[in-house]
Amino acid sequence: MDWEYAPAPESADIAAVKDRYLPYIDGAFVEGGGDDVKTINPAEGEPLASYSTVTTEDVDRAVAAARRAHDRVWSRMSGAERGKYLFRIARGIAERSRELAVLESLDNGKPIKESRDFDVPTAAQHFFYHAGWADKLQHLGLGPAPRALGVAGQVIPWNFPLLMAAWKIAPALAAGNTVVIKPAETTPLSILVLAEILADAELPPGVVNIVTGAGDIGSALVNHPGIDKVAFTGSTAVGRRIAAELAGTGRKLTLELGGKGANIVLEDAAQDQAVEGIVNGIFFNQGQVCCAGSRLLVQESIAEEFLDRLKARVETLRVGHPLDKNTDVGAINSVTQLNKITELTEAGEAEGAEIWRSPCPLPDRGYYVAPTIFTEATQSMRITREEIFGPVLTTVTFRTPDEAIAKANNTPYGLSAGIWTEKGSRAMGMAAALRAGVIWDNTFNRFDPAAAFGGYKESGFGREGGLAGMAAYLSSDDEPTTEAK
Amino acid sequence: MAHLAIPKTYKLFIGGKFPRSESGRTYTATDREGKFMANAALASRKDARDAVVAARKGLAAWAGATPYNRGQVIYRAAEMLQGRAREFTDLISTGRGVTARVAAAEVETAIDRLVHYAGWTDKLAAAFGSSNPVSGPYFSYSAPEPTGVVTVFAPTGSALLGLVSVVAPVLAGGNTAVLVASEADPCVAITFAEVLATSDLPGGAVNVLTGRAAELGPHLAAHADVDALDLTGVVDHPGDHELRVELERAAAQTLKRVYVPGSVPDFAEPPGTGRLRAFLELKTVWHPTGAVSLAGGSAY
Numbered sequence: 001m002d003w004e005y006a007p008a009p010e011s012a013d014i015a016a017v018k019d020r021y022l023p024y025i026d027g028a029f030v031e032g033g034g035d036d037v038k039t040i041n042p043a044e045g046e047p048l049a050s051y052s053t054v055t056t057e058d059v060d061r062a063v064a065a066a067r068r069a070h071d072r073v074w075s076r077m078s079g080a081e082r083g084k085y086l087f088r089i090a091r092g093i094a095e096r097s098r099e100l101a102v103l104e105s106l107d108n109g110k111p112i113k114e115s116r117d118f119d120v121p122t123a124a125q126h127f128f129y130h131a132g133w134a135d136k137l138q139h140l141g142l143g144p145a146p147r148a149l150g151v152a153g154q155v156i157p158w159n160f161p162l163l164m165a166a167w168k169i170a171p172a173l174a175a176g177n178t179v180v181i182k183p184a185e186t187t188p189l190s191i192l193v194l195a196e197i198l199a200d201a202e203l204p205p206g207v208v209n210i211v212t213g214a215g216d217i218g219s220a221l222v223n224h225p226g227i228d229k230v231a232f233t234g235s236t237a238v239g240r241r242i243a244a245e246l247a248g249t250g251r252k253l254t255l256e257l258g259g260k261g262a263n264i265v266l267e268d269a270a271q272d273q274a275v276e277g278i279v280n281g282i283f284f285n286q287g288q289v290c291c292a293g294s295r296l297l298v299q300e301s302i303a304e305e306f307l308d309r310l311k312a313r314v315e316t317l318r319v320g321h322p323l324d325k326n327t328d329v330g331a332i333n334s335v336t337q338l339n340k341i342t343e344l345t346e347a348g349e350a351e352g353a354e355i356w357r358s359p360c361p362l363p364d365r366g367y368y369v370a371p372t373i374f375t376e377a378t379q380s381m382r383i384t385r386e387e388i389f390g391p392v393l394t395t396v397t398f399r400t401p402d403e404a405i406a407k408a409n410n411t412p413y414g415l416s417a418g419i420w421t422e423k424g425s426r427a428m429g430m431a432a433a434l435r436a437g438v439i440w441d442n443t444f445n446r447f448d449p450a451a452a453f454g455g456y457k458e459s460g461f462g463r464e465g466g467l468a469g470m471a472a473y474l475s476s477d478d479e480p481t482t483e484a485k
Numbered sequence: 486m487a488h489l490a491i492p493k494t495y496k497l498f499i500g501g502k503f504p505r506s507e508s509g510r511t512y513t514a515t516d517r518e519g520k521f522m523a524n525a526a527l528a529s530r531k532d533a534r535d536a537v538v539a540a541r542k543g544l545a546a547w548a549g550a551t552p553y554n555r556g557q558v559i560y561r562a563a564e565m566l567q568g569r570a571r572e573f574t575d576l577i578s579t580g581r582g583v584t585a586r587v588a589a590a591e592v593e594t595a596i597d598r599l600v601h602y603a604g605w606t607d608k609l610a611a612a613f614g615s616s617n618p619v620s621g622p623y624f625s626y627s628a629p630e631p632t633g634v635v636t637v638f639a640p641t642g643s644a645l646l647g648l649v650s651v652v653a654p655v656l657a658g659g660n661t662a663v664l665v666a667s668e669a670d671p672c673v674a675i676t677f678a679e680v681l682a683t684s685d686l687p688g689g690a691v692n693v694l695t696g697r698a699a700e701l702g703p704h705l706a707a708h709a710d711v712d713a714l715d716l717t718g719v720v721d722h723p724g725d726h727e728l729r730v731e732l733e734r735a736a737a738q739t740l741k742r743v744y745v746p747g748s749v750p751d752f753a754e755p756p757g758t759g760r761l762r763a764f765l766e767l768k769t770v771w772h773p774t775g776a777v778s779l780a781g782g783s784a785y
Binding site: 412446468 | 612731740
């Protein structure tokens with residue numbers, strides 16, 4: 001069936017994109033000492049805006065500002081007052097949600113329906129949720145008086161720019177820390193609008209500092225002797241490097257890294273529901289999700305029928321301009337990422353996996369990838385082992401639930417997994433046997449600030465969200481602090 | 486005629502058995518005055534690897550045991566330790582040159598420490614897990630699970646109490662351990678292994694290597710089948726900072742969880758929960774709550 005849709009574009013004007021953006025240090029938008037960099041709109045491959053980047057001296061200033069704000073203001077303020085600032089920020093995000101959604105889609109390339117219905121509202125919810133913890137730290141199960149760690153250095157990725165900022169900043173502030181945070185090089189805009197919201201909320205200067213730049217600035221930040229806590233979300237390779245660099249410093253570290261999530265479909269699954277879950281698992285945000293369900297494990301007895309249904313559904317996905325409200329799959333964030341996806345996809349073909357691509361039309365400019373399914377792959381292929389971080393699904397079959405578990409766990413990663421079965425006891429049994437931090441049973445890609453999120457094994461350590469997410473920014477009596485070292 | 490005593494041969498403890506080091510090496514354990522106490526096995530890299538294999542094997546049985554059962558086994562270890570309190574008191578007072586009364590107090594505290602952790606096993610999920618009030622039709626919960634195989638460097642200053650204080654939380658969480666004993670106190674460590682061996686602990690749940698942390702550590706820290714490190718025994722003298730950095734760097738390559746206490750712990754103090762939490766993973770599960778017609782809405 002051919003579904004014709006008229007274009008339904010959201011207006012780019014709503015984002016009120018400025019020509020140039022500045023880093024935010026000690027409560028002011030300041031000129032960074034580094035070169036200006038252009039951020040690209042991946043939907044068209046054209047420059048969107050430029051922004052000033054910082055130098056290591058600027059990082060020093062930001063860390064010093066955060067330390068001052070911690071010692072003189074933030075650590076002396078009551079939890080209830082801290083919480084009220086966070087509530088204000090949550091409200092501020094909600095009030096400017098339409099602008100933020102359009103800006104996020106322009107800078108990142110994600111469909112407006114996702115930035116509008118997921119990224120921005122969930123970012124606001126994260127501030128609202130954590131605001132409530134600020135005066136209740138004694139109820140976290142960390143003893144009667146858990147202490148803030150001090151200054152947190154945070155580095156976030158480009159796949160959910162505003163949401164990751166909220167995930168990092170909200171618990172840090174609620175726990176009583178101050179923050180120096182670096183957004184990704186390709187997506188700095190939404191967090192710099194968030195800085196305006198922080199300023200409008202009259203958050204004291206230095207409590208949150210936003211430094212812009214590339215990996216060298218991130219490295220300078222996490223290695224800065226003036227910080228007490230490092231939180232990083234990004235690739236496993238960089239996470240490994242950070243962990244090695246911090247050896248012997250006693251600095252508290254949480255890492256949220258890559259994944260190769262297994263999405264397991266058993267023969268008794270409700271297949272139409274499972275198809276929707278597989279689609280959501282790998283094509284949400286163009287598959288640029290650390291917990292993406294990038295490995296489909298389907299039981300051999302239904303594999304052929306299931307893959308036919310899946311392909312029929314994927315063919316209906318509309319790949320198009322991120323600002324079109326009908327778009328299901330938007331643009332890949334950058335040329336670099338596009339090339340990585342292409343390279344790994346070619347490796348899959350070269351290794352002999354059978355490839356299927358949706359015949360959907362692609363926009364004639366910008367960075368797009370048609371939804372891709374490797375319909376038959378083996379455990380040893382790179383496309384089964386390595387994180388592709390794109391709209392590319394790898395299929396492996398299995399015969400028994402035990403085999404499914406063995407294959408699902410056969411990876412150094414351990415971030416997410418999905419199970420599709422109508423048998424509740426089997427779902428729960430498999431959930432227990434899967435070595436991953438988040439298990440979605442008959443659903444996928446659900447997130448909530450009240451539910452802890454984070455990895456097993458080489459997907460990192462530490463949690464974000466829930467009580468455990470707060471614990472990542474606090475020290476209890478029997479836990480090390482930097483000062484004690 | 487006086488009875489000629491039968492001195493004990495101190496060997497390693499791997500997979501529930503007491504093998505000699507495959508290397509055939511030994512070293513001399515001495516008492517406070519430097520006099521000969523015993524020959525201890527000087528564990529090699531191969532012994533360390535064997536211990537990791539045994540710990541991985543033991544994980545299924547130990548992590549898979551019910552929390553109640555794990556608690557009973559750890560309590561049983563306390564019973565066994567109580568029964569051999571005299572022997573440990575003698576070993577400690579000889580090895581460290583302290584009075585029998587001081588040594589006996591350490592043994593009593595060690596027994597109590599085991600009892601403390603025996604009571605933790607079936608409360609971890611209640612204390613560190615949660616039911617998550619998510620905004621959607623899902624039942625979401627987060628529950629702790631064991632991290633896996635933990636390499637523990639036992640502290641040097643506290644031969645029995647320190648050892649028990651670092652091993653028990655690892656076990657209580659359902660993990661298995663490769664324990665690198667304090668080089669100075671192999672006799673206490675191996676005698677404690679005999680306690681564990683008679684406590685219904687599954688083979689491989691705890692493995693004890695005697696020898697040199699600086700020799701064994703780098704191999705264990707780099708071993709891909711080790712999931713976590715407890716560096717308590719590496720930070721309790723300042724000269725070890727370089728070793729600590731080396732081990733942390735090696736651990737980073739496979740993103741092991743690393744626990745480093747902020748300072749040398751006073752093991753006589755009641756333990757907090759930091760050690761327990763260091764070797765637990767939190768798993769969040771989302772389960773749909775079903776059709777709206779079943780979930781209702783009129784109940785309120």
